[in-house]
Amino acid sequence: MKYPVFFISDSTAITTETVGLSLLAQFPSLEFNKYTLPFIDTPLKAQQAYELINKKSEQYGQNALVFSSMVQPELCHIIQQANALVLDLFEHYLTELEQFFHKTSKHAIGLAHKPEAEESYKQRIAAVDFSMLSDDGTNLKHYEKAEVILVGVSRSGKTPTCLYLALQYGIRAANYPLVAEDFLDTSLPKALKDHQDKLIGLTIEPNRLHAIRKERRSTRAYADPGLCRQEIRYANQLFQRYNIPSLDTTHRSIEELSARIIALKGFKQNSD
């Protein structure tokens, strides 16, 4: 038996879905069919969503579960009439916040995203530009401007992590790919010598690296288990020798890696 689950929002529904999915992850034995409905921002659209919920509840013979975030009470109200358990992220908390601040809230759509007004948004876009230009060590001069440099062998997770750091946090993240010639001697690659305080090593279990490389490329040598083991061993030795803090990417998502990198580097996340 699968449960029908809706994620409904007057905006992108990205946050609504993320929250909903992390709550549902606490029920790993259950299965869900997901329906994401973004931009439900008029009574008509809310009415259509209401009808779809009821249709699914009937089809499944089971009340649907609805995660919603609607800042306008009248739209929220329409959804709440459906044959479903409706958990609205805004309704519950806005009431508590209004009491806390002794202030009514705006209940207005679109207050959360104002790209042109926000310094932090500009910073994110600038960091994305930076990551694109400096990807995979092709522009070593960028290391000067980088806030962090991820060091690791091919397919250890450097590029997507750099991009996530840029997109989510506005951090200028460069990367340095460790290749065969870096392992010819035991010293730190020349390009990194002046930037030791910016380095974070990425490591990974050899079996997982082998699996990833095998999926990606056709040449057998590249994914060879022995080569994977050797490269990782060299990389880990380098991290140890130069006291480079490192993270194992085997079981970590780019979200977690990014948050841990920020914690490791002590990037300012707090107001003081």
Next chain:
Amino acid sequence: MKYPVFFISDSTAITTETVGLSLLAQFPSLEFNKYTLPFIDTPLKAQQAYELINKKSEQYGQNALVFSSMVQPELCHIIQQANALVLDLFEHYLTELEQFFHKTSKHAIGLAHKPEAEESYKQRIAAVDFSMLSDDGTNLKHYEKAEVILVGVSRSGKTPTCLYLALQYGIRAANYPLVAEDFLDTSLPKALKDHQDKLIGLTIEPNRLHAIRKERRSTRAYADPGLCRQEIRYANQLFQRYNIPSLDTTHRSIEELSARIIALKGFKQNSD
């Protein structure tokens, strides 16, 4: 007067902060000092967070506001003793979900991120690879494999939107930069002819384009207001002539653009 606001999580705190900030955006007249505390996953760390909250509440002469998401009730409980309004994203909803499913939840950390097990995670990483390889029209053969191709003038928002589509949704998004030679005649650029069903146009107000270009590059010609107006006019005419659906990026974040692109293209977000 500023309010101290905490975002506390046993995981990355990314979702907690996003939810908290979108709620606070409903109180635009208030100001906040933000403290983000990720990976609070032991009683000791929870105790330290508790003490920091109390310290700030005292410093500000004002109870702090705490958004938390802690799946373990004992950690949640420690935070809730602080001199603060604590709004926990899990506590409230897990209880409701347990009743709905007639099932107890796991209350276990780390269930939400299992990168190696999830097909959708692999798809996101593969889509990031794709976006990097196909960025800015340098690899036209990638258009075959693209699910969507964003078309627009330089600095209209193509690259960060492609990356967000890849990172968040696992969508293979390529882009085509419209340049001077594309405007020499009125026909669709040759590279796009076989892919008309994949195209989405990005447009932007000329003043905003001018401001963005001025900030980014030093050459005056590139940011010239007249050139910006002309390029945008040509681009919009192209979109109209070939019935290319288009989005104005002037006041839209990459999150919103991505969600709207998915809605426009009808990418499968629902289970049926």
